[in-house]
Amino acid sequence: MKKKFIYSFILLAGLSLAACGGKGKTVESSTTAKSTEKTSQTAASTSKTTTKSSTSQSSTKSSTTSETKTTDSQSAVKTDSNTPAKQAETVLDQLNKAFPNDQLPQAILTSQTAEYLTAATTSAADQGNFRILYYAEDHGITVNDTVVNDLQPIASFEKKSYASNEEAASAVNQIIDNGGSQIDLGYGITGYQQGAAGSSYLSWQEGNWSLVVRASNIGGEVAEPLAKEAVAYLETAMLPAPQTKGQISLTASTSDSYQNNSVVWQKGMIIYTIQHFDALQALKMTVSTNK
Structure with missing residues (x-):
């Protein structure tokens, strides 16, 4: 009986509001939208909390x-x-x-x-x-x-x-290559370039660091511009000092893979590795570990 009485009351109220220009329908729609919005917000909040x-x-x-x-x-x-x-x-x-x-x-x-x-x-x-x-x-x-x-x-x-300094140093996989044609990279640094398997490699040394830039011959890439840019940047920035060995491997190609460029260095029995999709940003990221 209570339910029938409530339904009758709602029906009478709806007819009365309709007679006033349909405002009752607008209010009901607005209320429903606000309720739905609150329910959605509550669900989102619950999801975030979880x-x-x-x-x-x-x-x-x-x-x-x-x-x-x-x-x-x-x-x-x-x-x-x-x-x-x-x-x-x-x-x-x-x-x-x-x-x-x-x-x-x-x-x-x-x-x-x-x-x-x-x-x-x-x-x-x-x-x-x-x-x-x-x-x-x-x-x-x-x-x-x-x-x-x-x-x-x-x-x-x-x-x-690693278990020892020697094991850590070996894990750096340092590449030292003074073969191929010589290229002046500026700031008194000489690079050595040679090709292999459709790619060219430009290598040079800076202290305990060995650096190499790889470029794809198939894609028409050139290693020299990136190598010179890296040398110029490192003239104004300080890399962390490897205990014995450090290896920087950059690529001239554009890729969104974060493994595209890597910086590896030894500190006692520990090896640190930084990787970044952008070559110069990999260097800047490494330099920022000194801050």
Whole structure:
């Protein structure tokens, strides 16, 4: 009986409002839209809370060919995404606190005014061996958010510990090649260029660092311009000092793969590796570990 009475009351109210120009229908539609909007916001809020309450650990691509992904059991760390610059500052601060025993890169983005930085990390429980993947997107994303599993990294930083200094030095895989034609790279540095298997390689030495630029002959690429640009940059910037060996491998080709360029150096029984899709940014990222 109560239900019938309520339905009758609603029907009478609806007829009365309709007689006043259909305003009752408009109010009902507006109320429904607001209710739907609140329900949607509540669902979004619940989803975010679920993501942020995950346990702390995200994984990155392994140093081999396998890749592990961030799962629901791994945590997303909240970041302040008011602006790209603020987002980057917050992300770097969180990473520095997570891995306090190492000097992490402080320059990753190619354009900090237009890109939001985020990252995914392996467990901070192992301070002797870890990896960080960096991402640049057009919107803010929390650190270790599972959404990065479907995104393309722009760079990586890895620390790996070995049993001895000798084993670590061997893992650098330093390339020293003084064969081929000589090329003046400026600043008193001579490079040596030779070709193999459709590519040309331009190598030179700077202290304990060995550097090489690879260019594809098939694509009509030339190694010399990038090599000269790298030499000029390193005249004004200081790389970390390898204990005995360091290897920088750059490519003249354009690629969105973060493994396109690499910088590897030894510090005692530890090997640090930086990779970046942009050749010069790989150098800048490495230099920023001194800051």
